[in-house]
Amino acid sequence: PAPAAAPAPVAIGDGTKVTAPMPGTVLAVNVSAGQSVNEGDVLFILEAMKMENEIYAPCDGTVTVVASKGSTVNTGDVLVSIS
Numbered sequence: 001p002a003p004a005a006a007p008a009p010v011a012i013g014d015g016t017k018v019t020a021p022m023p024g025t026v027l028a029v030n031v032s033a034g035q036s037v038n039e040g041d042v043l044f045i046l047e048a049m050k051m052e053n054e055i056y057a058p059c060d061g062t063v064t065v066v067a068s069k070g071s072t073v074n075t076g077d078v079l080v081s082i083s
Contacts, residue, residue, distance in 0.1 A: 015083030016059050020073040024048030031063050037082065044079055057082060 028045040031037060037057045044055040044067065057063075061082035067073055 015061065015064065015081040017078045018043060018055060018058065018080045018082065020046060020067075020075055020077045020079055021055070022046070022048045022053070023074045024053070024072070026067050026069055026071050026073060026079070027052060029065060029067070029069050031065060031080065033063065033065050035063050037061065037063055046073070046079075055079060 024046045025048075026044055027047045030042050030044065037043065038060050039057055041057045042054045043057055043063070046053045046055055059082055064081040064083070065079075066081065067077070067079040073079065
């Protein structure tokens with residue numbers, strides 16, 4: 001089968017960027033683009049070394065989602081931007 005096409009780049013803007021604290025695989029995306037979130041909401045579940053890690057919103061705002069379910073991320077990769 002042909003390889004999947006790379007997702008189109010997402011404009012992140014100047015909001016607060018939430019990055020991956022470690023390399024891993026995105027198991028779940030709990031937010032959608034344009035959704036309002038509150039500080040402490042779980043945005044993503046990231047699997048690293050067979051452990052599930054919850055990634056929380058550091059502030060209130062509206063999200064722009066960058067990472068998708070099943071994607072592999074490295075330390076420092078932007079997962080979502082909150083503005």
